[in-house]
Amino acid sequence: MVRFSEIAIKGSKTRKWLTKRLISHIDYVLKLYGISDHSVINDYSRIFVETSHLSLSEKLIAKLVPGVSSLSIVRSCSSDLDEIKECVKEYFFKNFKDGMSFAVRARRTGKHHFSSVELGGIIGEFILENNSSKNLKVNLSEPDYILQIEVRDKKAYVFDSKFKGLGGLPVESQGRILVLISNEEVDIPNILQIYKRGGSTKIYSIKKREETDDETHQILQKALNLQPKLRNKEERIYFPTDEFDITHLIDFYKKNECLAMTMSKAVFDKMATDIPTVIPIFVPHLVVDVDKQEIEDFLSISAD
Numbered sequence: 001m002v003r004f005s006e007i008a009i010k011g012s013k014t015r016k017w018l019t020k021r022l023i024s025h026i027d028y029v030l031k032l033y034g035i036s037d038h039s040v041i042n043d044y045s046r047i048f049v050e051t052s053h054l055s056l057s058e059k060l061i062a063k064l065v066p067g068v069s070s071l072s073i074v075r076s077c078s079s080d081l082d083e084i085k086e087c088v089k090e091y092f093f094k095n096f097k098d099g100m101s102f103a104v105r106a107r108r109t110g111k112h113h114f115s116s117v118e119l120g121g122i123i124g125e126f127i128l129e130n131n132s133s134k135n136l137k138v139n140l141s142e143p144d145y146i147l148q149i150e151v152r153d154k155k156a157y158v159f160d161s162k163f164k165g166l167g168g169l170p171v172e173s174q175g176r177i178l179v180l181i182s183n184e185e186v187d188i189p190n191i192l193q194i195y196k197r198g199g200s201t202k203i204y205s206i207k208k209r210e211e212t213d214d215e216t217h218q219i220l221q222k223a224l225n226l227q228p229k230l231r232n233k234e235e236r237i238y239f240p241t242d243e244f245d246i247t248h249l250i251d252f253y254k255k256n257e258c259l260a261m262t263m264s265k266a267v268f269d270k271m272a273t274d275i276p277t278v279i280p281i282f283v284p285h286l287v288v289d290v291d292k293q294e295i296e297d298f299l300s301i302s303a304d
Helices: 012-032 054-064 081-095 116-129 187-196 214-225 246-255 265-274 292-302
Strands: 038-043 046-051 075-078 101-109 145-152 155-159 176-181 200-205 260-262
Touching (some): 101 116, 176 187
C-alpha cells in the first residue's frame, strides 16, 4: 500500500495527472531493478502494488521513488468482520508476545455497519480473547505493538508497519533543472533534492572527467537511470575539455531549455555574480539539511 501526501492537496486534474506519473515511475523503477511480476493499481488516495517480491519492492519504492509519503506491506481481505478477524489471526497473532501491550488503529472509507472506533474495539477484543495465555494488555497511548486496519469500501487491509518514503513530487513532473557539480560531497544530495521535487536534471560538471573519481561517476550514472527520459541518453553529464567557461555554461543552460540552476554553496559563492539575474538559482542545502540516512539509503540502492 503506497501513500502520498503532497499530491493529495492538489486540484483534481493536477492530482490525477501526478498520480498517473507516480504510478508510471513505480512501474519503471521496479522493472529497472528486475521485478517484472508486478501490477500497480490506483485506488484514488492509495496505490497498491501486487508482487511476489514484497520486501525488495518496498525497499525500492521507499528509497528511490519521489512522491511517496509512506508505504506498508499489507494483507488484504474483504470488509466482512469475520474475514478481518481471520486475516488478523492467520498473519498477525504470531507477532503478539507474552506480556506485550498493544493497540489497534482502524480507519475506513465508504459505508459500513461499524465505525472506525468500533472496528478497533472489536478486533482488540478478539485479540485478547484468543490470546488469553499471553497476558496481553491494551495501551492506546504508548503500546509495544500497533496493528493497523484500513477498510476501503469492500476491501480491508491489515498491517503492522509503515515505512517512510522520499516525499515530494513524482519524477519528471516539473521542468528541467541544470545541476552544477564539482566533485563535492554535496553533489549527490543536491541532485536528490531536485529529483524529489519532480525536476528533470541536466548535469554540468565544473571539473573535468579525469578530476572526477570513477565511483562518483558511476553513482551519478545510476542515479540518472532513475529518470526514464534520461536512461538511454548517452550524454547525460557534460564534462569540460578545457578550463571552465561561464559563457559556455549559460549557452548550455539555454540550449537545453532549463528553468533554473542548482549548485552547492561553495560553487554559488564563486560564480553567482557572473550568472544573469534572470536565471533562478537554487542552493538546496542552505534551507534543507542533508538527511544522511536518506542519502546513504539512496546511494546503497541506486549503486546496486
